[in-house]
Amino acid sequence: MSQLIDMKNIGLQAADMVDVEKGRVKKELYSNPEIFEEELDLVFNNTWVFVGHESEVPEAGSFKTAYIGRQPVILSRDRKMNLHVLQNRCRHRGATVCEARKGKTKAFTCPYHGWGYGLDGSLRALPKPEEYDGVFDKSEMPLESLRAESYQGMVFATFNNDIEPLEDFLGGAKKWIDLFMKQGGGYPVKVLGEHRFNFPGNWKIQLENTTDAYHFPIVHKSFVSSLDEATADIFDFLDGEGFVEDLGNGHSVMVMIPQLVDLEADLDQPIPERFSALAQALRDEGKSENEVKKLVRAAHGTGFNLNLFPNVSCSMAFFRVLRPVSVGETEIQHVALGGDGAPDAFNHKRMRLHEHFQGPMGFGTPDDGEAWERVQKGSMAGTDGWILVNRGMSKLRTSEDGNPQGAVCSETGMRGAYQQYKKMMAAAEEK
């Protein structure tokens, strides 16, 4: 009994480590393994978690595997083109039924005793079924299905059947997802590939980073140096008109380059030097000057990072997806995006730009990784201590949508995320 009470207290203790009023969190949130276990339960198993984009499962029979926290799931598309998110676990003795990262199949077959499941999870066939006569009926043993909903092609799933619909959860973030999806240049946004890497640190360090403009000119100095002058100027945004806005439910948007918020506006802008080869390739393909301008502008990606609590960010031109592995290890995917049916030259440029900054060999990620690793290490110094997320707290204004908004290099988005975290961890009390 005392152990049960202790377990309850861990969630509450973690909630208490978020000091909303002063804008700070206890460093123990990065390093305490017991808190991590509670986070899997109270956060990841209890809210909408991004599992993939619809373009990753384009046809009947397409599937991809993903994780919700530590739990393996399959995103599949059945013959009627309906999407399913299924637990990747045979109902018999519990082996995973799919180990491929993605692909196309007619069925998921357990390698252990050959139970075969349809794309909708239903148990179709099993060897020597007569031994189950009077024990159970096949219809009672489908792969367990999760509640799944999509918005603008982004598929989320949850183990919690009682929480609000996805669109209510996304709330103020929906407007920004709509803007983000304009970067197909007039074509539907499509996943082109992904980079995968891990770092020895807590998942919340990554969660914070996607809404942290303050680090950019410091950590990414070597990236900015590699750009031409005009592009480097665009990335010199700390003194600009950008902002960070708390969108509620842990979500936030950080607008770094205001002129690239709406990629379908200002199409009369001259084509920047670094996109001149792309523009010419598009003209050579017979694209009209208007289409060329629209595609070139879309090739930039958006000028903002939209951070969706807890595991995905629509980050300028790609999806950043995080997965908590252990208290001190996090896996990250940088998912490259392009246009479905868009000219090859456009998608090639998008992939080359992605390779330039993102992924384990990009010019940006290794320096981020180094900083995050140091944060995790530093969190072990001292017996007690605070992480500050109070930057810009005294200079908040109200946005046109009625949300708290601060300077581009404020920590408004981090505070929003920690407020949601605190709310979810405190729910331990009600359990």
Place this chain on the structure above:
Amino acid sequence: MKSNTQLLAQVTEFIGYEADLLDHKAYQEWLSLWTDSGLYIVPTDLNETDYLNTLNLALDDADMRRMRVARLENGESVSAISVGSTVRMVSRVRILEAGDDLVIARCAMTLNELRHGKLVTYPANVEYTLKPTAEGLKLEQKVVKLLHADGFLRTVSFIF
């Protein structure tokens, strides 16, 4: 036309020389080993050969190689400063095609990196497309096929 033994010796010497330059961070000399049209490629998908049409970990033309080297050398990158040493072993060199204009070879490589006191190992198959010139062999293409290319890698602030 050289005998196979002579060519194998020449290619093996070249690959060993390149490995030595990279382990000793002689990046400017490494840049001079390339043809202008050369491509340095680290794929994410080991079954893919249409690299331009695919997302790679790296696909560097001459400009990107120069920028990659500048990033590692100019002291602005915190991860490049933190990289300790790398030691790579190359072996199992085999000539796949011995043309007059291009020589294609494949070898095994294991790169060991000491990073923050921890040893990280990267086994890979490496495919070289080499162009014989008056100044010796030049790199026309180098494809580093990491054994765990589609897994979750540690970040990389050196050149494979």
